[in-house]
Amino acid sequence: xxxxxxxxxxxxxxxxxxxxxxxxxxxxxxxxxxxxxxxxxxxxxxxxxxxxxxxxxxxxxxxxxxxxxxxxxxxxxxxxxxxxxxxxxxxxxxxxxxxxxxxxxxxxxxxxxxxxxxxxxxxxxxxxxxxxxxxxxxxxxxxxxxxxxxxxxxxxxxxxxxxxxxxxxxxxxxxxxxxxxxxxxxxxxxxxxxxxxxxxxxxxxxxxxxxxxxxxxxxxxxxxxxxxxxxxxxxxxxx
Numbered sequence: 001x002x003x004x005x006x007x008x009x010x011x012x013x014x015x016x017x018x019x020x021x022x023x024x025x026x027x028x029x030x031x032x033x034x035x036x037x038x039x040x041x042x043x044x045x046x047x048x049x050x051x052x053x054x055x056x057x058x059x060x061x062x063x064x065x066x067x068x069x070x071x072x073x074x075x076x077x078x079x080x081x082x083x084x085x086x087x088x089x090x091x092x093x094x095x096x097x098x099x100x101x102x103x104x105x106x107x108x109x110x111x112x113x114x115x116x117x118x119x120x121x122x123x124x125x126x127x128x129x130x131x132x133x134x135x136x137x138x139x140x141x142x143x144x145x146x147x148x149x150x151x152x153x154x155x156x157x158x159x160x161x162x163x164x165x166x167x168x169x170x171x172x173x174x175x176x177x178x179x180x181x182x183x184x185x186x187x188x189x190x191x192x193x194x195x196x197x198x199x200x201x202x203x204x205x206x207x208x209x210x211x212x213x214x215x216x217x218x219x220x221x222x223x224x225x226x227x228x229x230x231x232x233x234x235x236x237x238x239x
Contacts, residue, residue, distance in 0.1 A: 009124045009173060017146040021091070023120040030060040030086075033209040035130060037064055037185075037194030038092065038178040040223075041071025045204040046080060048217045053206055057086055061206075062123060064178035064194055065092025065132035065150075068105060068116070070224045071199045075107040082115045091119040092132040093150045093179065121146050128209070129173040134180070134191075137169040153180050160230050166191040167238045176207070181226065183233050185214050193234075200226040 011019035027033060034053055039046050055061055067081060067089055068074035081087045095116045097103040108116075123130045134152035136144055144152075152165050164180065169190050178195035185205050186193035198204040201222030206215045 009127075009129065013141055014122060015142055015145045015148075018121050018144070018149060021119075021121040021146070023088070023123045025060070025062075025088075025123060025125040027125040031056065031058040032211070033060045033062065033125070034206045034215075035062045035064065035176045035192065035194060035209065036206045037196055037204060038066035038198065039063065039071070039077050039204065040066055040094070040199035041068055041074035041077050042198045042204060042219065042223065043071075043073040043076040043080065044220055045198050045217055046077055049204050049206055049215065052215050052217060053208075055086065059086060061087045062130055062176075063087070063089035064130060064176060065090045065119070066094045066178055066195075067092070068098065068108075069094040069103065072223055074105055075109075075112065078108065078112045078115060082112070088123065089119055090123050090130050090132055091116070091121050091150065095119060096146075096150055121149055124173065127173045128176060130176045132177065132179050134165040134177045135169060135175050136165055137171070151179070160232065162237075164232075164237060166193065181231050183231055185216075186234050186237070186239060187214075188239050191239075197226065197231055199223045200231065202231070 011022055014022050067077045099117055131149040133150050136155045154162050154164050176192045181195050181197045182193050192207050194205050196203045196205040198219045201219050203216040203218050
């Protein structure tokens with residue numbers, strides 16, 4: 001991206017629309033860090049995943065966005081995350097739709113809406129970067145605006161036809177992402193994909209950053225149907 005040390009990612013590494021919404025974390029303040037995939041209002045699965053992780057107040061839990069919409073209880077998920085100091089989320093494309101009035105959720109309070117508006121678009125620590133959609137490997141990070149980081153999937157077309165951005169991404173920072181629904185999480189040296197389709201009857205997945213392993217809980221039910229062609233099998237991806 002450039003020759004500055006990636007342990008020093010700062011606002012000037014980002015597009016201006018992202019720089020104002022980049023949050024830098026001091027990893028040394030936390031005993032462990034977990035990164036969680038798209039929740040989409042699945043509060044029961046979120047509670048079960050948190051029970052499985054059992055984070056202490058000295059552990060940080062970071063969400064890749066899309067806390068809301070499609071699932072049974074977006075309000076409860078937002079309340080759960082925003083009421084705990086050691087739980088943080090980036091903005092997903094579904095939060096962005098609410099913020100810009102492209103979609104509506106009547107269940108959310110004014111405080112909930114203000115919380116969603118406050119979410120960073122990018123969050124980083126050490127050489128890790130959390131965004132909702134992804135990073136286009138063909139362009140410098142500083143040229144990728146908010147819409148790109150929220151929605152990046154297949155840079156050539158945006159859908160599930162591929163090729164996918166993480167197939168060609170071979171650089172630092174290591175990117176943690178959601179948005180692209182996966183049958184199983186994706187793990188490479190360069191990227192970690194965590195949206196395992198909980199709201200579609202899959203699972204809710206977290207990655208333990210220091211222990212380098214995944215923790216998942218199965219969905220209690222299928223809350224929204226999704227075509228098989230829109231659930232990516234990692235073995236079909238060139239990573």
